[in-house]
Amino acid sequence: MSPKQSYWSRVKNWASTLPYLGKAFGAIKTAGAELLRLPPPRAPDDVANTKQYEEHKSKSYMDLKMAFRDIGRMNAIVETLGRDFLTAMPEGAYVSRLGQIAFLFRRMHEELANENIANLINEAQDHQKKDPGNWEVWDKANLREMETMYRHVSHVPPDLMERKARLAYEGRRKHRDVLKCDDWDEARPFLEDMVDLQRRIADAKILKDNDHATDAPYQALLREYVPGARLTEVDALFDRLETKLKEILPWVLDEQAKRPEPQPLIGPFPAAQQMWLNKSLLKVMGFDFTRGGLYETGHNPVEGGTPDDTRLVIKTSDAGNFLDSMKSALHEGGHGIYIQGLPRETWRYQPVGQDLGAAMQESQALLIEMILGRTKEFYRYLAPRVEGLFQKFGDPAMTADNIYRLKTRVKPTLDRKSADEVTYFFHIRHRMRLERDMIAGRLKVKDLPEAWNAGMKELLGIEPTTHAQGCLQDVHWFVGKFGYFPAYTLGHMIAAQIHDKMKREIQNIPELMASGDFMPIQQWLAAKVYSQGRLFRTDDLLMEVTGSKLTPGPLINHLQDRYLEAA
Numbered sequence: 400m401s402p403k404q405s406y407w408s409r410v411k412n413w414a415s416t417l418p419y420l421g422k423a424f425g426a427i428k429t430a431g432a433e434l435l436r437l438p439p440p441r442a443p444d445d446v447a448n449t450k451q452y453e454e455h456k457s458k459s460y461m462d463l464k465m466a467f468r469d470i471g472r473m474n475a476i477v478e479t480l481g482r483d484f485l486t487a488m489p490e491g492a493y494v495s496r497l498g499q500i501a502f503l504f505r506r507m508h509e510e511l512a513n514e515n516i517a518n519l520i521n522e523a524q525d526h527q528k529k530d531p532g533n534w535e536v537w538d539k540a541n542l543r544e545m546e547t548m549y550r551h552v553s554h555v556p557p558d559l560m561e562r563k564a565r566l567a568y569e570g571r572r573k574h575r576d577v578l579k580c581d582d583w584d585e586a587r588p589f590l591e592d593m594v595d596l597q598r599r600i601a602d603a604k605i606l607k608d609n610d611h612a613t614d615a616p617y618q619a620l621l622r623e624y625v626p627g628a629r630l631t632e633v634d635a636l637f638d639r640l641e642t643k644l645k646e647i648l649p650w651v652l653d654e655q656a657k658r659p660e661p662q663p664l665i666g667p668f669p670a671a672q673q674m675w676l677n678k679s680l681l682k683v684m685g686f687d688f689t690r691g692g693l694y695e696t697g698h699n700p701v702e703g704g705t706p707d708d709t710r711l712v713i714k715t716s717d718a719g720n721f722l723d724s725m726k727s728a729l730h731e732g733g734h735g736i737y738i739q740g741l742p743r744e745t746w747r748y749q750p751v752g753q754d755l756g757a758a759m760q761e762s763q764a765l766l767i768e769m770i771l772g773r774t775k776e777f778y779r780y781l782a783p784r785v786e787g788l789f790q791k792f793g794d795p796a797m798t799a800d801n802i803y804r805l806k807t808r809v810k811p812t813l814d815r816k817s818a819d820e821v822t823y824f825f826h827i828r829h830r831m832r833l834e835r836d837m838i839a840g841r842l843k844v845k846d847l848p849e850a851w852n853a854g855m856k857e858l859l860g861i862e863p864t865t866h867a868q869g870c871l872q873d874v875h876w877f878v879g880k881f882g883y884f885p886a887y888t889l890g891h892m893i894a895a896q897i898h899d900k901m902k903r904e905i906q907n908i909p910e911l912m913a914s915g916d917f918m919p920i921q922q923w924l925a926a927k928v929y930s931q932g933r934l935f936r937t938d939d940l941l942m943e944v945t946g947s948k949l950t951p952g953p954l955i956n957h958l959q960d961r962y963l964e965a966a
């Protein structure tokens with residue numbers, strides 16, 4: 400073959416490939432457009448995370464899923480930084496860490512509260528209307544929750560969110576210090592800043608609802624913790640509970656006076672052994688230590704984290720009383736098994752895969768800590784074990800009956816965290832009134848100590864002599880959680896209502912508790928509550944699980960059964 404022939408045959412060969420080249424160029428062009436069309440990279444964390452990555456006919460919804468996944472990832476990073484802040488961070492990193500957390504909060508807010516998200520939500524909602532057959536219940540709920548999250552913060556400026564995050568972490572440390580030194584003068588300006596910020600955030604939140612009743616800002620804050628809550632409904636539930644509790648409290652105290660006082664615990668109870676006990680109890684409850692942990696710090700207890708990394712923080716043990724750190728571990732453990740039981744394998748980071756907010760969270764914590772964790776049967780399981788662990792053989796304070804009486808002793812206290820189950824509500828009502836007045840501008844921070852003491856006298860008949868025993872005791876206001884307190888009592892009511900149903904479906908709960916076999920209870924809760932994420936809203940889930948909307952009846956019955964039984 401001559402070079403000339405070879406040249407022409409090569410040209411001929413090349414020409415014959417043109418149609419294929421044309422096709423290939425076309426394919427590259429389409430793929431390029433496809434790549435440009437995709438918003439964030441879709442690299443999955445976990446290929447088995449089926450629902451999060453499952454393609455959907457609505458492109459806008461698909462884009463929303465990826466946007467919320469990235470918001471969820473940022474939130475998980477903040478959670479991890481926050482846990483580290485409390486447990487392991489060296490002192491010198493304090494200032495830079497505040498900056499990192501505040502920055503990420505701002506970024507998260509910007510990713511959520513923008514026009515693009517609003518448009519995508521509108522488009523996905525249109526798609527759902529036109530093509531309902533392509534929307535499964537979980538996808539519908541996911542879109543609904545995306546909209547709720549967006550609406551809740553869409554009018555809040557990013558600067559306020561950044562400041563909120565910074566103050567929340569500064570506040571945790573500030574609270575630890577002012578509490579130690581009983582220092583109201585140091586606390587006051589910080590709380591003034593915090594109330595001012597909260598009022599500005601609340602005002603931004605209610606712009607949308609066009610609702611300017613006096614307590615609308617407080618209701619807007621409350622909704623961060625109890626989504627969709629109406630203040631008038633919460634007030635009505637609390638009024639009913641208060642009337643009933645005021646009626647039964649004197650009877651409870653009368654009954655109690657007929658019985659001998661419980662023996663006080665005599666320590667020491669070494670911290671390492673308390674921690675061993677607490678971790679063992681969490682394992683019994685079904686807490687998975689391969690995806691979480693329990694830590695002791697000088698800070699107030701903190702629940703939270705993510706289903707993949709659920710690190711619970713409790714306050715350093717008191718050597719004189721192992722029951723306090725155990726109570727914290729059971730409480731945070733209740734939060735922890737709820738978080739770990741969320742549908743992470745299908746809906747990780749998606750709004751529908753998250754918990755139902757503070758009221759449902761507290762219900763799961765209080766169900767373990769207060770309702771199941773204060774039964775005679777549980778102490779029958781516990782007593783021989785702690786008697787051996789702490790080497791207190793034959794100590795009359797360590798019997799199941801004595802521990803039960805210690806833990807069910809009703810006595811008005813100055814301190815919320817050590818309050819008994821009957822008077823606990825009054826602490827909540829007290830705080831709710833004060834924070835509502837501060838947000839409405841009816842109560843100035845400078846007048847808080849006086850208002851605090853007056854309210855304690857009115858509701859519980861006792862008055863603190865120090866600020867640390869009074870208005871400085873809780874961390875909530877220091878970390879900006881205005882509107883959180885009602886979640887405890889709503890949670891207590893939810894817990895009692897769920898427990899009522901659980902008793903009917905699992906008939907041997909007392910025997911299970913006495914033998915330390917918590918698995919059937921954990922599995923029941925996982926199926927009914929944890930794994931449901933936000934498929935239902937709180938009211939609907941309660942209806943689904945218990946057949947009734949929230950009512951104080953089951954809590955009142957529970958308290959009467961436990962505290963008014965014959966001696």
Ligand SMILES: [Zn+2]
Binds near residue numbers: 760761
């Ligand atoms: Zn809690």
